[in-house]
Amino acid sequence: MKGKGEVKTRRVLAQHWLKSESALENIVRAARCTKDDRVLEIGPGTGVLTRRILPLVQALISVEIDRDLCKMLVKEFGNRENFLLLQGDFLELDVESQLGSFEKFQNQNKVVANIPYNITGPIIEKLLGTIANPNTKPYESIVLLIQKEVAERIVAKPGGRTFGALTVRVQYLAQCEYVCTVPAKAFHPAPKVDSAIVKLVPRQLENLANDPKYLETLVKLGFGAKRKMLRNNLQSIIERDELTTILEGLHINPQARGEDIGVEQWVKLSNELKERAKQNNALEDDSLSKATNDDKFDDSDINVDDGHDV
Template sequence: MIKPRKRFGQHWLKSEIALENIIKTAQLKREDRILEIGPGTGILTERLLPQVNQVLAVEIDRDLCKLLRTKFAGWSNFLLLEGDFLAQEFFPGFLEYNKVVANIPYYITGPILEKLLGTISKPSPKQLEFIVLLIQKEVAERLVAKPGNKNYGALTLKVRYLADCEIVCKVPARAFYPPPKVDSVVVKITPRKIDNPPKNPAFLEKIIRMGFNGRRKMLKNNLKPIVKPELLEVILANFNINPQVRAEDLDLQDWILLSNILSDSPDCGEG
């Protein structure tokens, strides 16, 4: 029995209910090609393989790779890539995969999401059907937070620009070995293209980052390096937005509108 390694953020999922919920959420079809990040001992993998065309598992732990090669030696639709998923270039085979289903290491959730979805200024060219992940509950709450909520922040907006997110079910710490110090949830993330993209996506990305730098400050103060506070007050008031607004009070469409106005304004600097 291979023991979970803390440095890789490993916690073996042992709950049949959680596994069933993940599989159900994945809406597997025979033609599906699945990417699984961090398969661990293969407890999820063995439920995926009989139902899909192919599973590509990416595992960084050398000992686990040996175990997985032995365990699934008889499965022709199992492919294993040994290495750090975040360090991989998007290998040609990845372009054939239409879904991601995984119990990922929680400490790299943000980088994994960026790798899969891209960024506001550079979205991923691959349009996956959807992504089903088991992640930390606190992070999931940030992904689905509404404006004005304490969990609403830059991560919320960056992911919301690229995808729709929903929490499917909660998974308690006791569902893992060893139990993590946090509760978890299954999330379904459905990538999509934005209906009304900003004129300058890189600028939108920039002002979102600046806006949430100093969360309790008013937006006009956080954006001071690129626009005079008094000018921003006028702009906000013209669109019936409180001039004293904070970053967490604006929804995605508000941010896109603000980005378009500021990027066109001769009075707006680069910061």
């Protein structure tokens, strides 16, 4: 296999090679791989993470878009019985349909990925789904190496400037852990910003939002104008005074902004508004859909730099 210095990066694919041994070990440790695991690896790159995970698991399915890197990966790992490489764009690839009769590699239960910054949102959406349409076959755990700023938004707590719609959407679907920071110098070439490892553990979603689609669009509305109070952002669907009464009943400060209330309170607010709509038609279902009909994963608050790869 070619040495790291001989592997040319392709900026169009936002490639930066991870060279930090400690970062690689932290990813493996966070994934807690065992011989019972079938792991999906997104973006194996030069195979530095593949090399560490492969001996630990029952099966490893790696998805790589770069044809030249695929040739290198096949050369090194192609004869391993528990390794399968799929060449293509993960966002466009139906992994399960590609596996065919390879039963050993089906139904992956864990994910490890070092993903380009500029497609972080779409990849997380494909892995977790959305509030309105969650992944029906959730993974046990998802370990991602992503831009530090995005990681901080994902794990943010209410009341901080980093808490936003992205936070609510991801934390509704998964328990989120900030594992560690990975400095820019851990890559070659170094990106302009630091990265971080996060671990997502998909939740059991029963008995949460009574109407997930309603919650999805409510969150989008609630963060529609940053730094504005909820009663201003939501006035297109409910009178300010009525919302104030509802917020007080839920023990939420009537002057709260979207970033001031946690996921559990967002769910309670959504359930209460939905129930009021049923009781007195004060809130018609279509009033929310008219305000915003986009239930796609919203990563508009992600400021991306050039990405990276293993």
